[in-house]
Amino acid sequence: MRCRCDNHGACRSGFHPSPAYGVRPPRPHRNPHISLPNPFAAADLSPQAPPPLIELDRATVVRGQATVLDALTLRIVAGQHTALLGPNGCGKSTFIKLINRELYPLAREGEAPVKVMGQQRWVVNELRARLGVVTGDLTRDLQDMPHLDVETAVLTGFFASFMLPSDAEVSEPMRERAREALQRVGAGALIARQVTEISTGEMRRVLIARALVHQPQALLLDEPTAGLDLVAQRDFLQLLKELAGQGITLVLVTHHIEEIVAEIDRVILLRGGGVYADGTRASTLTSENLSAVFGGELRVRREGERYFASST
Structure with missing residues (x-):
């Protein structure tokens, strides 16, 4: 695996x-x-x-x-x-x-x-x-994760993974940063949606929000x-x-x-x-x-x- x-x-x-x-x-x-x-x-x-x-x-x-x-x-x-x-x-x-x-x-x-x-x-x-990276491979990898909602997809950016690690501690400041990033790219309304349900254009915005949680250069x-x-x-x-x-x-x-x-x-x-x-x-x-x-x-x-x- x-x-x-x-x-x-x-x-x-x-x-x-x-x-x-x-x-x-x-x-x-x-x-x-x-x-x-x-x-x-x-x-x-x-x-x-x-x-x-x-x-x-x-x-x-x-x-x-x-x-x-x-x-x-x-x-x-x-x-x-x-x-x-x-x-x-x-x-x-x-x-x-x-x-x-x-x-x-x-x-x-x-x-x-x-x-x-x-x-x-x-x-x-x-x-x-x-350095935030947004690629087509990353889109497919995230969409392959079962039962992954948009908020969690953005939060995975803190851990450089496709899913939240079992030992991950997601703090409220992290969640707030994720919400702010989604709002910044015009995708705030998607926060509770499943990644498999959103359009390709919406997914691109989610990926950029995921990259922005770290406020990259x-x-x-x-x-x-x-x-x-x-x-x-x-x-x-x-x-x-x-x-x-x-x-x-x-x-x-x-x-x-x-x-x-x-x-x-x-x-x-x-x-x-x-x-x-x-x-x-x-x-x-x-x-x-x-x-x-x-x-x-x-x-x-x-x-x-x-x-x-x-x-x-």
Whole structure:
């Protein structure tokens, strides 16, 4: 039986042993990346500055004979709302699993390939207090729990598990924090509902409330509008805009450019396990770049503060 923690690579007591990936296969051939000026390269990384929120230094992940991430290097600092955009198979999900400690990069000498807030290793409860994670896997795991109501689902965020541990002591301040988080995301009326009874859009809000009980510094969101109808998508994107305005750093992982709200002004395009382009929305979300990244002719248009892509 697998553990009930919400991080399949780390338990409350520490970390599972990292998997062995064996020998790295030859580097796959790719076309040269387009080099765009990076307005974020001059971020203050001096010893006096706080460490980056997320830092990958030549992180490589190999699964079987496939190089999933190929010496990926990037830094995201606190307050820098960022989107990682790319097609399926470009390394987006692997990036999340690296940060979430579900996967580990190839070991090498020197600096750690992956750091979160300056640390290589975290106990999952401590990490969750600083970085909230909302993924589709977490949605399914919580919905698989029998007789789980929304309030309890949010309370599990305090324990980094899919269910309340048998020895859990849920205090009244915890319950109050859970109620406040649900109200904050516009889901207060759902508190007594079963998670199996609510819509996909409502479940996304519950997951964000679950992440917010710790008042984290940042939220890592994986395809957050997947499965939402047009109205639910609009309302959810409005919630993201509000959270960004409240000082929570957003890190959005997606393959839909329309999810990239105006508050997110850094976009990293991924292709073949590496960075293809990195810069502002205006400099990266171009027809040329997206056609190259997604492997087909695309036309990008801007309507107000949002970007859209369509086939030519």
